[in-house]
Amino acid sequence: MYYEAIIFDLDNTLLNFELCERQAILGTLETCAISLDLHGITETNFLQVYETYSSQYWRQRNVFTPNELIKMSYESTLAELNIKTEKISHLGQIFWQIFNHSSFMEPNVYEVLTVLARSYRLAVISNGLVSAQLPRMQAAGIDHFFEEVVVSEAIGFAKPSPEIFNHALSKLDLTPAQVLYVGDSLNHDYAGATQVNMDFCYYNRKNQNLSQEVQPKFIINKLLKLLELVK
Known part of the structure; x- marks a missing residue:
């Protein structure tokens, strides 16, 4: 894909x-x-x-x-x-x-973003406050990887609302079929991506069991495995 x-x-x-x-x-x-x-x-x-x-x-x-x-x-x-x-x-x-200046990252984030940025346009969709999310990305040193950062507070819609996903797609000028969304929340990320027919990669960071009704396109428990899926 x-x-x-x-x-x-x-x-x-x-x-x-x-x-x-x-x-x-x-x-x-x-x-x-x-x-x-x-x-x-x-x-x-x-x-x-x-x-x-x-x-x-x-x-x-x-x-x-x-x-x-x-x-x-x-x-x-x-x-x-x-x-x-x-x-x-x-x-x-x-x-x-x-x-707002905390910078704890998930394992291997910088390495994964460095590799992906060579081949893909990268963006973020986040529920939260602009005053918190953007400075934290800067503190972690990852803000420069992303072409667009869409924060719910700024646009008035939050995940899983399809509006926030459609807003990001509009900013990128892409269709859902051209994008993979990666997130850890079934209620916010999976539900939202599914509503707009966007492929979803579930970052199952705590190795939770999924019900049969939940069927992400991909499931990973380490971000490094994302590189194997999209290389």
Whole structure:
């Protein structure tokens, strides 16, 4: 199968979102001189509580700003764990300063992009904030590989909406048949690519079992294997 372009998801396909977020969550505490050890709390415990509140609050992202959502997540976590700080108003701002410059990549990303860029046009479709996604790509040193970077915040549509995929195709002036899409999410990436009849390569980074109804064109568990598919 010959493709003109390969489009990638960003988080947990090229960049490791969990590690980027972990660095920001714990780095914010360190910057604010909040010691978990002094309160007898492990990093794992703090992260578990934080993630519980964060997932709840981010469902309200149409109501609150990103700064407010992060601040609310910290407030609830610190309250539950009985940790007091006078710097609560700065936590959201500090989090984003750290997160927006985090650069943890999935294994072999730079090598894979270097090889693919010799033969294919490359692009990114990402759900997220422009202020977070673009600086993180720059921090990782991979931004120069991509002809187009389409971020949901900028166009008002998010995956799996077909509009965001069609927008990327329009920017590239290509048809779905000319593009392979690579991503780690069945709900966002696979569902969206399928709606526009774009071939999909599932980056099964955690080796999850798939139901029979899910049938990506390709399945890989290492990005290096992508080179074998499209060489």
